[in-house]
Amino acid sequence: xxxxxxxxxxxxxFWSYDRFxxxxxxxxxxxxxxIITVAxxxxxxxxxxxxxxxxxxxxxxDWDWCDLVILSAxxxxxxxxxxxxxxxxxxxxxVAVGGPYPTSVPQDALDAGADFxxxxxxxxxxxxxxxxxxxxxxxxxxxxxxxxxVRQSPIPRFDLLQRDSYxxxxxxxxxxxxxxxxxxxxxxxxxxxxxxxxxSQALGELQTLYDLGWRGSLFIVDDxxxxxQKNVKSFLRELIPWMEQHNHPFTFITEASVNxxxxxxxxxxxxxxxxxxxxLGIETPDQDSLKFTRKQQNTRSPLVEAxxxxxxxxxxxxxxxxxxxxxxxxxxxxxxxxxxEETSIPQPMLGILQALPNTALWDRxxxxxxxxxxxxxPTGDQNTLMNFIPTRPMADIAxxxxxxxxxxxxxxxxxxxxxxxxxxxxxxTTKKQTMQFPLGKGLRLVTQVIWHQGIRRPxxxxxxxxxxxIILQKKPQLLNLYLGLCAAGEHFWEYRALAxxxxxxxxxxxxxxxxx
Numbered sequence: 001x002x003x004x005x006x007x008x009x010x011x012x013x014f015w016s017y018d019r020f021x022x023x024x025x026x027x028x029x030x031x032x033x034x035i036i037t038v039a040x041x042x043x044x045x046x047x048x049x050x051x052x053x054x055x056x057x058x059x060x061x062d063w064d065w066c067d068l069v070i071l072s073a074x075x076x077x078x079x080x081x082x083x084x085x086x087x088x089x090x091x092x093x094x095v096a097v098g099g100p101y102p103t104s105v106p107q108d109a110l111d112a113g114a115d116f117x118x119x120x121x122x123x124x125x126x127x128x129x130x131x132x133x134x135x136x137x138x139x140x141x142x143x144x145x146x147x148x149x150v151r152q153s154p155i156p157r158f159d160l161l162q163r164d165s166y167x168x169x170x171x172x173x174x175x176x177x178x179x180x181x182x183x184x185x186x187x188x189x190x191x192x193x194x195x196x197x198x199x200s201q202a203l204g205e206l207q208t209l210y211d212l213g214w215r216g217s218l219f220i221v222d223d224x225x226x227x228x229q230k231n232v233k234s235f236l237r238e239l240i241p242w243m244e245q246h247n248h249p250f251t252f253i254t255e256a257s258v259n260x261x262x263x264x265x266x267x268x269x270x271x272x273x274x275x276x277x278x279x280l281g282i283e284t285p286d287q288d289s290l291k292f293t294r295k296q297q298n299t300r301s302p303l304v305e306a307x308x309x310x311x312x313x314x315x316x317x318x319x320x321x322x323x324x325x326x327x328x329x330x331x332x333x334x335x336x337x338x339x340x341e342e343t344s345i346p347q348p349m350l351g352i353l354q355a356l357p358n359t360a361l362w363d364r365x366x367x368x369x370x371x372x373x374x375x376x377x378p379t380g381d382q383n384t385l386m387n388f389i390p391t392r393p394m395a396d397i398a399x400x401x402x403x404x405x406x407x408x409x410x411x412x413x414x415x416x417x418x419x420x421x422x423x424x425x426x427x428x429t430t431k432k433q434t435m436q437f438p439l440g441k442g443l444r445l446v447t448q449v450i451w452h453q454g455i456r457r458p459x460x461x462x463x464x465x466x467x468x469x470i471i472l473q474k475k476p477q478l479l480n481l482y483l484g485l486c487a488a489g490e491h492f493w494e495y496r497a498l499a500x501x502x503x504x505x506x507x508x509x510x511x512x513x514x515x516x
Contacts, residue, residue, distance in 0.1 A: 001046045001133075004066035005039055005160075007032040008073050008080035009053045012498060014349050014383075017167070019490040023448035024441050027165040028054040030219050033156055033172055034099055034122075035072040040154035041126045050160040053080065063091055071114075072099035075356075078108070085112040094138070096129060098122060100189060104357040106141065117141040121175070121190070123148035150175055150195045155205050158212055164438060168217045168253070171205050173197055173235060177224040179257060181281075182293045182364070183322075185356040186223040194227030199238040206242065210249055216436040217276075220254040225278075227257075229266060236269040243274050251436050253277040253318075259297045261306035267313035276434050276481065277316035280307075285339040286332060289325040294360075307343040311424040316481060319345050323401050324353035326391045333400030340408060344420035346485050347492070350405050352397060355388050383499040385506045398507050402500050409496040411460045411489060415453075418485040419467045422478045434481045442480070449487045 010016055017029055032052060039048055049066070051058040069088040073081035081101065088095045089112075098118035102109040106117050116132070116139060118125045124144035132140045156171075163169065174196040177186050209218070226232055243250070252275045260266060260278065270278075282303060283295060290298045307317055321336045340348045355362045355371060365371050370389040383401070390397060407413065437445055453464040464486070471482045 001043070001068055002066045003042065003046055003048050003068045003070055004058065004062050005035055005048060005050045005070045005072075006058055006084055007035050007050075007052045007054070008071065008077040008084055010077060011079070012495065013076060014351075014495065017488060017491045019494055020488045021167070021491075023452070023487060023490060024167070024437070024445045026167050026438070026441060027056075027162075028052065029167045030170045030221070031158075031161050031163075031166050032072065033170045033221055035070070036156040036158065036160055037153065038070065038072065038098065038118075038122050038126065039157040039160060041122050043130070048157075048160065050157070052161070055162050055165045063087075063093070066093060068094045068096065071095070071097045073097070073101040074099065075101050075104070077101065082108065082112040085109065085114050089113040098125070100185075103143075103189060104185065115139045117143075119143040120145075121148050123150070123153055147176070147191050147193075147195060151198050151201060153197065153201075155208050158205075158209055158214075163212065163214055164440075167438065168219045169209055169214050169250075170219045170221050171202065171209075172221050173202050173225065173232065174222045174227055177227050177257075179224070179295070179297055180360075181295045183353060183356070183359055183361045185359050188358040190223070194224070194231075196228050196231040196235070199235040202235055203238060203242050206239075206250065210246060215249050216251075216438045218250045218252055220252055223255055225254040225256045226260055226263075226266060229263060233266060233269060236266075236273045239273045240269070248274060250274060251276045251434060253279070255279040255281075257297050258282065258303065258306050259300065261309040262301065267310065267315075271314040275315060277318060278310065279318040279320070280310075282319045282339075283322045284325065284328075284332060285335055286325075286328065289328050289332070292327050293325050303339070304342055307345070308424070311421070312426045314426050314428075316421060316425060317343070317345050318347050318349070320349040320351070322351055322353050323404075324386050324390050324397045328390075328392060328397075330392065330396060331400075333404040337404050337407060340417070344417045344424060346414065346417045346421045347488065348408055350401065350408065352384065352386050352401055353390075354384065354386060383502045385503065395507065398503050402503050405499050406496050409489075409492045411457070411493055412463060414489050414492060415460060415463055415467060415486065418482060418489070419470060422471060422475050422482050422485075425475070425478060427475055427477045434478055435484045436480065437484070445487055446483055449483050452490060453486060 012018055015029065021027060039050060049062055051062065071081060071084055078101065085095055095114045096116035096118055097109045097114045102117055103119045106119060109117055116129055118129050120143050124146055125142040128142040174194045176190040176192060176194040178192055178194060180187065256278050258280050282298065284290060285303060287299055310317055323332055355365050365388045372387050385394065385398060453460055471479060
């Protein structure tokens with residue numbers, strides 16, 4: 001079998017870092033871990049070609065060569081995903097699809113013409129697909145309510161990647177989350193019982209990347225890295241000596257719940273292991289909204305204090321915020337802005353609430369007949385109007401989003417938070433723990449940042465040089481991290497205009513839609 005594995009393009013979005021990638025000479029932030037894990041689950045005597053269309057597109061020769069096309073996608077990749085299915089069908093290729101998007105909304109893939117749907121987690125459903133192929137079946141849908149033991153998951157096919165095109169590499173330690181947030185689809189996709197790999201298994205993946213020559217930062221893509229704190233501590237205790245023996249080849253970033261701040265031992269272990277940053281789902285400082293959406297873990301202790309503790313442990317904070325929760329009071333956008341200013345979170349991801357398919361929120365709103373007709377599921381991007389009727393005027397929520405996002409990413413405000421966040425980070429635990437750029441890319445990035453912000457932009461030129469001097473004087477260990485944050489500003493200053501334009505267009509076109 002000759003199989004062409006394709007990962008669809010992402011539209012320009014909050015996390016695409018388009019201008020950052022351009023000035024750094026890179027193509028994408030992280031590789032698609034799911035589809036290269038699928039590649040490892042397929043028969044290894046098959047001939048394989050992999051194309052991440054965010055890095056390089058497949059050629060006509062690739063299409064002519066293959067017997068089977070396999071695609072994986074998230075909601076936000078819908079346009080390119082469906083176009084690729086349709087092209088494969090036109091060319092007479094067998095098409096198999098999987099990933100979070102087809103698993104949540106299988107009908108879209110069927111309507112586009114996919115032959116096989118490999119839903120849920122591949123460790124369970126790829127064997128069913130292979131069995132069907134061996135029996136000569138030409139179509140099928142394979143799902144599983146059973147969750148696989150990720151200790152049996154193979155090492156992803158990192159060798160298929162054009163590794164020098166990515167800012168970071170990626171690995172996964174666990175799947176699932178113990179919490180019950182109403183709006184989150186992770187628990188519907190992966191369950192509430194976190195399943196973790198063995199420490200030796202995770203170290204085997206790191207060793208593979210090391211042997212392939214990767215040096216730099218690595219994103220542990222778990223939706224909640226600390227979902228099983230006992231097992232993650234076991235992993236960290238083995239990771240620390242591995243990192244020392246290999247002369248600290250990697251630094252790490254991951255996602256975690258805010259209760260990370262409640263566990264001093266866990267914070268200490270993460271610092272020693274080489275973690276430099278964590279993404280937190282803070283969502284809102286409004287306690288009533290947190291309780292209503294069942295995000296109880298964010299109400300147990302003051303959120304500002306939690307951020308301070310995480311900074312003190314040597315970690316930079318990225319965070320997500322959401323507007324539009326039921327019962328939300330006017331001025332929520334201002335309260336989020338005030339919280340961000342107080343905590344100096346440099347890159348807050350501000351979004352409007354979406355009801356994702358198969359979540360508790362989706363089910364409740366459907367029962368309440370508040371889902372919007374003709375808007376069956378969202379695009380998956382942050383700057384999309386809600387797909388349900390909110391409890392306060394949608395125009396007010398949209399306006400707070402536009403104004404909040406625009407103000408947060410005003411160049412002076414953004415650069416000030418970058419500096420203040422770095423100054424808050426305790427460097428006594430961060431000997432080698434900072435953002436690392438891929439080999440050969442760091443010098444280019446630094447020169448580009450100096451050109452764009454220290455010379456070309458008169459409105460921030462003075463601020464750039466004075467803040468750079470402060471970092472060199474007070475936190476020279478964080479110079480890489482600080483300049484990386486500055487460089488990302490080039491993306492966000494473009495993206496905020498796009499976000500404003502997208503929301504305004506949607507508001508202008510938004511009809512008075514009757515609920516389903």
